Amino acid sequence: MPITQQESERVAIVGASMTQFGQREGWIMDLLAEAGLECLEDAGVDAADVEHLYVSNMASGEFEGMTGVPNALAHDLDAMPAYTQRVDQTSSSGGAGIYAAWQSITSGASDMTLLVGGEKMSHRSTPETTDIIASVTHPVEYKTGVTLPSFAGLTARHYLEQFDAPRESLGKVAVKNHKNGVDNPNAQFQKEVDLETVLESPIVADPLRLYDFCPITDGSAALLFCPESVAKEYTDEYVVIAGVDGATDTHVVHEREDPTVMGGVVESGKGAYEMSGYGPADIDVAELHDMFTILEFLQMEGLGFAEQGEAWKLIEEGYTERDTGELPVNTSGGLKSKGHPLGASGIAQGVEIYEQLMGEAGPRQVEADVGLACNVGGFGNCVITTIMEAAQ
Amino acid sequence: MPITQQESERVAIVGASMTQFGQREGWIMDLLAEAGLECLEDAGVDAADVEHLYVSNMASGEFEGMTGVPNALAHDLDAMPAYTQRVDQTSSSGGAGIYAAWQSITSGASDMTLLVGGEKMSHRSTPETTDIIASVTHPVEYKTGVTLPSFAGLTARHYLEQFDAPRESLGKVAVKNHKNGVDNPNAQFQKEVDLETVLESPIVADPLRLYDFCPITDGSAALLFCPESVAKEYTDEYVVIAGVDGATDTHVVHEREDPTVMGGVVESGKGAYEMSGYGPADIDVAELHDMFTILEFLQMEGLGFAEQGEAWKLIEEGYTERDTGELPVNTSGGLKSKGHPLGASGIAQGVEIYEQLMGEAGPRQVEADVGLACNVGGFGNCVITTIMEAAQ
Numbered sequence: 001m002p003i004t005q006q007e008s009e010r011v012a013i014v015g016a017s018m019t020q021f022g023q024r025e026g027w028i029m030d031l032l033a034e035a036g037l038e039c040l041e042d043a044g045v046d047a048a049d050v051e052h053l054y055v056s057n058m059a060s061g062e063f064e065g066m067t068g069v070p071n072a073l074a075h076d077l078d079a080m081p082a083y084t085q086r087v088d089q090t091s092s093s094g095g096a097g098i099y100a101a102w103q104s105i106t107s108g109a110s111d112m113t114l115l116v117g118g119e120k121m122s123h124r125s126t127p128e129t130t131d132i133i134a135s136v137t138h139p140v141e142y143k144t145g146v147t148l149p150s151f152a153g154l155t156a157r158h159y160l161e162q163f164d165a166p167r168e169s170l171g172k173v174a175v176k177n178h179k180n181g182v183d184n185p186n187a188q189f190q191k192e193v194d195l196e197t198v199l200e201s202p203i204v205a206d207p208l209r210l211y212d213f214c215p216i217t218d219g220s221a222a223l224l225f226c227p228e229s230v231a232k233e234y235t236d237e238y239v240v241i242a243g244v245d246g247a248t249d250t251h252v253v254h255e256r257e258d259p260t261v262m263g264g265v266v267e268s269g270k271g272a273y274e275m276s277g278y279g280p281a282d283i284d285v286a287e288l289h290d291m292f293t294i295l296e297f298l299q300m301e302g303l304g305f306a307e308q309g310e311a312w313k314l315i316e317e318g319y320t321e322r323d324t325g326e327l328p329v330n331t332s333g334g335l336k337s338k339g340h341p342l343g344a345s346g347i348a349q350g351v352e353i354y355e356q357l358m359g360e361a362g363p364r365q366v367e368a369d370v371g372l373a374c375n376v377g378g379f380g381n382c383v384i385t386t387i388m389e390a391a392q
Numbered sequence: 393m394p395i396t397q398q399e400s401e402r403v404a405i406v407g408a409s410m411t412q413f414g415q416r417e418g419w420i421m422d423l424l425a426e427a428g429l430e431c432l433e434d435a436g437v438d439a440a441d442v443e444h445l446y447v448s449n450m451a452s453g454e455f456e457g458m459t460g461v462p463n464a465l466a467h468d469l470d471a472m473p474a475y476t477q478r479v480d481q482t483s484s485s486g487g488a489g490i491y492a493a494w495q496s497i498t499s500g501a502s503d504m505t506l507l508v509g510g511e512k513m514s515h516r517s518t519p520e521t522t523d524i525i526a527s528v529t530h531p532v533e534y535k536t537g538v539t540l541p542s543f544a545g546l547t548a549r550h551y552l553e554q555f556d557a558p559r560e561s562l563g564k565v566a567v568k569n570h571k572n573g574v575d576n577p578n579a580q581f582q583k584e585v586d587l588e589t590v591l592e593s594p595i596v597a598d599p600l601r602l603y604d605f606c607p608i609t610d611g612s613a614a615l616l617f618c619p620e621s622v623a624k625e626y627t628d629e630y631v632v633i634a635g636v637d638g639a640t641d642t643h644v645v646h647e648r649e650d651p652t653v654m655g656g657v658v659e660s661g662k663g664a665y666e667m668s669g670y671g672p673a674d675i676d677v678a679e680l681h682d683m684f685t686i687l688e689f690l691q692m693e694g695l696g697f698a699e700q701g702e703a704w705k706l707i708e709e710g711y712t713e714r715d716t717g718e719l720p721v722n723t724s725g726g727l728k729s730k731g732h733p734l735g736a737s738g739i740a741q742g743v744e745i746y747e748q749l750m751g752e753a754g755p756r757q758v759e760a761d762v763g764l765a766c767n768v769g770g771f772g773n774c775v776i777t778t779i780m781e782a783a784q
């Protein structure tokens with residue numbers, strides 16, 4: 001049950017950081033410590049003032065044989081005796097971390113919560129990584145060999161046929177997000193791709209091709225939260241969380257009535273809108289979870305930016321372009337070009353919205369007072385939507 | 393920063409359950425669903441009314457190759473679109489889940505939060521399980537072969553020498569907790585052991601022997617939380633959380649100044665006492681994390697039930713005996729006889745305190761209005777202390 005803002009003091013974000021995303025040396029602790037320290041420095045807050053430390057991470061045990069990562073990070077940052085805990089919600093662990101951090105502040109449990117998310121994946125082979133990620137699906141599906149990319153292919157095929165959408169519209173999502181990623185110095189791929197390249201890349205899950213998918217990525221991102229009254233002690237400029245909510249859909253994907261509707265997106269969006277008092281028309285910039293190009297359409301529709309079956313028309317019209325569109329989507333480059341280190345991705349979405357609202361996005365800057373991030377776990381099995389606004 | 397109770401509505405616990413602990417057939421989903429359904433039934437609450445669902449679990453990915461467990465449980469319980477997330481704090485994941493659930497209610501994010509914790513371990517070999525659990529230690533320690541049992545051995549040796557305590561006092565912890573476990577139908581071991589058996593059992597980490605250690609266990613436990621005003625809609629009798637806090641100590645155990653002091657116990661206890669307004673003398677019954685017998689002493693001292701170096705005298709005096717002692721400790725049988733399914737243990741501690749405060753503990757019942765649970769992660773790397781009281 002989302003609560004309305006005015007019932008309690010608002011939660012401020014006073015610091016943000018992300019590491020270079022891509023193939024990184026070292027191990028997850030290096031990445032987390034890098035992002036965590038940079039975030040504290042960005043905010044001018046001492047590690048000793050951190051009261052809660054949340055680590056968003058899906059699978060450090062599976063990828064690196066290391067658990068207890070939050071304790072290790074508290075030690076590395078010298079944040080002890082700060083309380084610490086791992087937040088896992090598979091690929092939406094980052095968004096879940098934002099929700100957990102919001103709860104820690106709003107409940108009064110913490111006056112300064114550092115959220116650091118990350119994943120170190122690229123040292124494992126692609127089959128190994130695919131298998132670890134596929135473990136998020138229901139065993140019934142997993143055992144028949146259905147992976148997240150194959151769900152994406154099936155859904156894309158269905159979407160294109162049902163709504164008479166051209167295959168090119170999906171390709172244009174990749175083109176747009178790669179173009180945005182050129183201006184993100186932390187993106188894994190800082191290069192444009194043209195539509196032909198996307199459409200002629202190798203088939204992965206028909207009709208989706210290699211360039212419809214995000215890459216395998218190492219990286220970390222961090223955000224620092226406190227009550228608004230505490231934020232004012234450090235700075236005049238900050239961002240507040242206007243609304244946040246999370247929701248599940250069936251874990252067995254094939255039980256959903258309509259594969260083109262992600263219930264978790266719809267429900268979490270509804271909750272975040274209700275809490276914030278904003279609606280889709282109030283959102284100036286959005287980071288959507290484009291793990292697969294088709295997901296950008298499903299979130300555009302589930303969040304009310306487009307009618308069902310019509311998101312593809314908006315990309316054709318340039319509605320979501322960064323410099324000329326009405327609603328710039330994935331100005332960061334999205335998961336598609338920025339990369340998708342599972343536990344970091346939802347937080348990196350928040351970092352982009354934070355920078356946009358603070359006017360710190362450099363060549364990616366758009367006009368924005370209110371921004372939204374949507375972080376999708378599994379194939380929409382659990383989704384967290386966060387709405388942020390510049391403090392006034 | 394713990395807040396004082398009166399600042400917001402109190403958090404009530406209206407349902408509790410645990411499965412049979414021990415070697416169980418099936419997989420983790422069976423255990424979690426069993427405890428979750430029984431908890432809802434215990435409270436008379438419908439799954440559709442659950443708004444947040446937290447799953448305390450350390451390593452389903454490592455033990456069973458399955459992630460996304462919270463989503464699967466939301467599906468199995470038919471609790472969708474309830475928000476769900478995994479809470480991992482290694483062996484204190486259960487306590488961390490209680491803290492997360494408390495935050496979810498106090499922040500207003502949820503009016504009905506189901507917490508289910510569990511672990512399925514016994515299908516793996518003991519070396520495999522030991523290796524997964526050892527991954528919680530710092531790599532510096534892990535790579536040199538230091539495991540949690542060896543830390544326990546080193547600490548016990550130090551404690552006995554420094555405080556001139558007899559080896560027998562540690563053995564008496566095992567004897568007491570096994571005796572209590574006889575009356576717990578869900579305990580893994582429902583049998584008494586005598587002091588000789590403990591003292592003559594095989595050496596594991598000198599001076600500690602087999603009977604100083606908890607077993608490897610499968611099991612699940614659950615608690616159901618809501619604001620006090622909502623609790624009154626369902627029942628006149630419930631328990632409230634009077635205080636809860638968590639704290640870290642160094643992740644590298646050998647950096648601690650005094651190995652007989654667990655900083656996380658001290659700090660989390662301080663926070664929980666402060667929030668509740670209670671002190672050690674107000675506690676009528678306690679569940680302490682006796683993963684190793686020595687830990688019961690360290691928590692007795694860290695929580696202020698005994699002076700440093702004197703907890704061993706209390707066991708000798710019978711102070712912690714269930715039927716005759718001043719402060720019954722581990723009336724459930726403790727981790728020692730009940731078993732230690734990592735993610736379930738902190739919740740099962742809460743279940744015992746709940747049953748004691750509700751007068752539902754059957755042959756284990758003691759006189760108690762206020763109870764405390766202390767859940768220890770790693771070797772005290774992170775600790776959560778919870779104080780509960782019967783509603784008035």
